[in-house]
Amino acid sequence: MSADTTTSNPNIQIREIQGRGRGFIATHSIKAGEILLTDSPILLYSANPLNNNKNFCSNCFISLNSSSSSSSSSVLTCSSCSYHPLFCSPICQSKALSSSHSPWVCQALNSIHYTSAGSSFDVSDAHFLVAAYNLAVISPPHFRILLSLHGIATPTVTDPGILSLHSLISSLSPPQSVFGFSLELTAALLAKDKRNAFAIMGPQENGERIARAYGIYPKASFFNHDCLPNAARFDYVDTCVAGDGRNTDMIVRAIHDFSEGREVCLSYFPVNWNYKDRQKRLLEDYGFVCDCDRCKVEVNWNDVDDNDDSMEENEDEQMAGSSEDEDLEQGEVDFPHAYFFLKYVCSRDNCMGTLAPLPPSEGQISDVMECNVCGKLSTGEEIDENGNGDGVMVDQ
Numbered sequence: 001m002s003a004d005t006t007t008s009n010p011n012i013q014i015r016e017i018q019g020r021g022r023g024f025i026a027t028h029s030i031k032a033g034e035i036l037l038t039d040s041p042i043l044l045y046s047a048n049p050l051n052n053n054k055n056f057c058s059n060c061f062i063s064l065n066s067s068s069s070s071s072s073s074s075v076l077t078c079s080s081c082s083y084h085p086l087f088c089s090p091i092c093q094s095k096a097l098s099s100s101h102s103p104w105v106c107q108a109l110n111s112i113h114y115t116s117a118g119s120s121f122d123v124s125d126a127h128f129l130v131a132a133y134n135l136a137v138i139s140p141p142h143f144r145i146l147l148s149l150h151g152i153a154t155p156t157v158t159d160p161g162i163l164s165l166h167s168l169i170s171s172l173s174p175p176q177s178v179f180g181f182s183l184e185l186t187a188a189l190l191a192k193d194k195r196n197a198f199a200i201m202g203p204q205e206n207g208e209r210i211a212r213a214y215g216i217y218p219k220a221s222f223f224n225h226d227c228l229p230n231a232a233r234f235d236y237v238d239t240c241v242a243g244d245g246r247n248t249d250m251i252v253r254a255i256h257d258f259s260e261g262r263e264v265c266l267s268y269f270p271v272n273w274n275y276k277d278r279q280k281r282l283l284e285d286y287g288f289v290c291d292c293d294r295c296k297v298e299v300n301w302n303d304v305d306d307n308d309d310s311m312e313e314n315e316d317e318q319m320a321g322s323s324e325d326e327d328l329e330q331g332e333v334d335f336p337h338a339y340f341f342l343k344y345v346c347s348r349d350n351c352m353g354t355l356a357p358l359p360p361s362e363g364q365i366s367d368v369m370e371c372n373v374c375g376k377l378s379t380g381e382e383i384d385e386n387g388n389g390d391g392v393m394v395d396q
């Protein structure tokens, strides 16, 4: 099955790249902050479907306390559900009841709700499978796209986790579709999810950001990984009009200028992860050994094997010593990518988000950087929403 590899941005194109499958290549020089891709999910499912629904709309995942959503008095529910998913508006309720929360999904999630305590399956994986088998019925073209994404299951499925999830879905009498229902299909779907799902992060009441939902994005799934990415993804789940279906769109922007012919890469996790954790995650969840420029340097660090904070320590050493020419030279050898952390990693405590400039305006690159985790806008100093340098930190 071939995937649709067209994009609406003529400056990037999906191509086959040796040893990396498909990926995005810049077909023109790219400007810092440029919007490279806007993508809508073909499938969304809650990160915590059974316990954490009261704060977010179960359809569009906007915060029910957000100024963009309806007031809490008009929050709607599904009368058939014992775990009470909530909807931010009549539009979301009606969309959900005919798609993501169809009668079969409703019945399946209720059943999972009753059987999940003490069971061996992962509830989030179970919810993904319910959403995916539902997609096969409500939107076969989208299901075909899901099947065309990267990720294959082993020919003989023996993984106890997959076997138990398949038996659970089987007991829920999934609706019939042209794609059928089989252990192989269940395993393939789980592989697609593992390789391609993006977490949609949003702030909780205490300000901490958690994954509210996971989404499969048909175009963004073609971004390969680099431990020093040149693009970053932004989501604005609480800042759009509830029910318009666009607040779960993902926007990918260039972090800095780069030239035609370069591959456009995201980092699949926060860039401050150390070498060992990065390699482990990439091998276990994505099936490859990373040999990017940063990994080629960090593989030689002595403390790579036994120090979990190796990257941070080397970075601190480099920054602390940078006033001395001699130390700087040594730091450049040990950690030539320190500039990335100084320039493109958020300095807010415990944030570690990636910074990219706001989109260029009339060809002019913006000097306002936005953090893709905490949303802080900054230039050299903190600035407010209107771009004024008054020392105010802006939460979004």
Ligand SMILES: C[S@@+](CC[C@H](N)C(=O)[O-])C[C@H]1O[C@@H](n2cnc3c(N)ncnc32)[C@H](O)[C@@H]1O
Pocket (backbone or CB within 6 Å): 019, 020, 021, 022, 023, 149, 150, 195, 196, 221, 222, 223, 224, 225, 226, 285, 286, 287, 288, 289, 290, 291
């Ligand atoms: C989200 S998909 C990216 C698109 C994928 N290359 C394709 O052909 O559809 C993730 C998969 O791409 C491949 N990949 C991503 N980054 C890579 C890298 N830096 N080196 C090698 N393979 C990579 C791995 O197979 C990974 O599981």
